[in-house]
Structures are given as C-alpha cells and as structure tokens.
Amino acid sequence: MSARRTERLLNLVFVLTNSQRALPKSRLRELLYQESASAEAFERMFERDKEELRGMGVPIETVSLDPLADDDLGYRLAKNWQLPDISFDVSELAVLAVAAAAWNDGCLAPAATTALRKLETAGDRSSDSGLPVVPRVATADPAFAAILAAINNRRELHFDYRRADADVSSRRLHPFGLVQRHGRWYLVGLDLDKGEDRVFRLSRMVGEPRAIGVAGVFATSPAVQLERFAEDLNAEPHSEIATLLVAPQLCQELRRKAVAIRVGKAGDEIDVGYRDVRSFSASLASFGGAVTVMAPAALRDAVVARLVAVGAGTEPT
Helix, strand or coil, X not given: CCHHHHHHHHHHHHHHHHCCCCEEHHHHHHHHCCCCCCHHHHHHHHHHHHHHHHHCCCCEEEEEEECCEEEEEEEEECCCCCCCCCCCCHHHHHXXXXXXXXXXXXXXXXXXXXXXXXXXXXXXHXXXXXXXXXXXXXXXXXXXXXXXXXXXXXXXXXXXXXXXXXXXXXXXXXXXXXXXXXXXXXXXXXXCCCCEEEEEEHXXXXXXXXXXXXXXXXXXXXXXXXXXXXXXXXXXXXXXXXXXXECCCCCHHHHXXXXXXXXXXXXXXXXXXXXXXXXXXHHHHCCHXXXXXXXXXXXXXXXXXXXXXXXXXXXXX
C-alpha cells in the first residue's frame, strides 16, 4: 500500500470519527479526494477505501440522510467502536519492549519504534528493555511486507513460486500466517488450486506477490494450524553437523538436540545438526563462553564475528 493511500485511509477514519453526524459523499470528496479527476474516479477510489477499512475492522455504516429519499446516503462510524484505554504493568511493558527490539532490523521497525515512543510519552519508561543483547527478527525477504499486509487484510494472494526442482508455477493462496524456522520464513495458507493447506518458502517466490480482490474474503485460520506446520518444519532433516565443546552441566538445550555426546573432563563434545549458519551462529553466540565451536570453520567464524560485534556495540552482519 502506498504512503499516499495509507494517509488517505487514516484521514478518512479521522474525519468520520470526529464528525457529529453522517457525512455525504460530496463532503468526503471535498475534504479528502481532491485529486480524483472525475466523479467516476472518486466513486471507485472511495468504494475501494471503504471496503479496505471495513476489512480491517473499521465499522463504516451507510445511513439515509433523508427519510424521504433513499438515494441520499451518508457515512459514519458505528458508536463506541474504539478500543478502551489500555494500561500495562511493568512486566508487560518489558515484554513489549523486547518484542519491539526484535523487529529493529525488520520491515516492521518503524511501527515498532513508534509504539515504543508512544509508551514513553505516556510515561511508561519501563518500555526500555535494558538488555545488553537483544533478539533480532530478520525480514530480508522482499516479499515479506506484501504478504504480511495480505494476511492482516485477509486478501487472496497470487505469486509465482520456484520449487526445489527449479520449476516455476503460479499459485493462488488464502494466506493464514508466517512461520520462521532455521533462519527462513515460510508462508502457510490454503492453496486454492489444489484445495489443501500448503507451506511456501519466501525465498523461492519469484517477483513480488500480489494481493487480489477485496479484504476479508476468508476466515482467519486457527493458530493451531500454524503450529502444526511449524512442527513439520522442525522435523525436516539437518543439512549440516556442528561439533561443539560445551561446559559441564550447562547448555541443556543444545544437549537435547545432540546426535552424539562424548563426555570429557574439561567439557563435553557434542554433535548437533543445523540448517542455516546465520540463525544457528546467533543461537550459539547467546551461550557466550559456555560453547566453543570446534567445526566447521565457517560456523566458528560466524559465531566469533557475532561476539565481536556485540562487544563493540555494533550490529552483527
């Protein structure tokens, strides 16, 4: 969605919120749609904006301005549609701050930063996470923003997809949600051509996905469906094996994933499967000095680079 259209939708909500009565189309065009070249262009633009907002949950009502003239229509927002004031305790604010920090490098960074600033201006200084090392959610896939918008608006999504055998085909999907596993993002949804739920890796999408039609064309999928696909992705075989030296009695999370453990006096040597150097090196770096990467060299270098970046106060690459 373009910045100009986003601004227009927000202005439409503001105008209808602050109006004491229903407004006719002519007044809305005068206030918000001066750029429309003709009455037909205004009609198309207004109808599209109205349906977009309704799909987002904004209850725009159509009412008659004149009981004697059915075609004299006005528009208003349903009464009491705004959310009540929301307050957070210290622990909830801390969780929100960590969540916002996680998106610092992602496409939602501006929204996350704005949310934190609002908490601070409201006097909630606890919005500072205070963590020396904060989590990061990487969203480098170009398709991420367009897909997230289609999920939020429940719009049909069209995209070209390259399979593992390099064959490219067009797909039509009702997008349910996004799942990240092993450093990669996956889209879960109902494949409209095959009539069943499927999962697609974002990095295999060709070009930019396109949201088609109006908002709200399908029901939101239960969260348990995403969890089922997440478990299936966890079950995929590992592509690489790392040999790690871990401190005695520590790093139980890594020990549970180990395919082999060799007990030693200075520490235990374990073999752990992984798929993606970037995500696995970030996980290993969080253990600090309790873990030493013995092999492979590329993974060891990636962990060292992350630790050096953290020590220098810079962002790891």
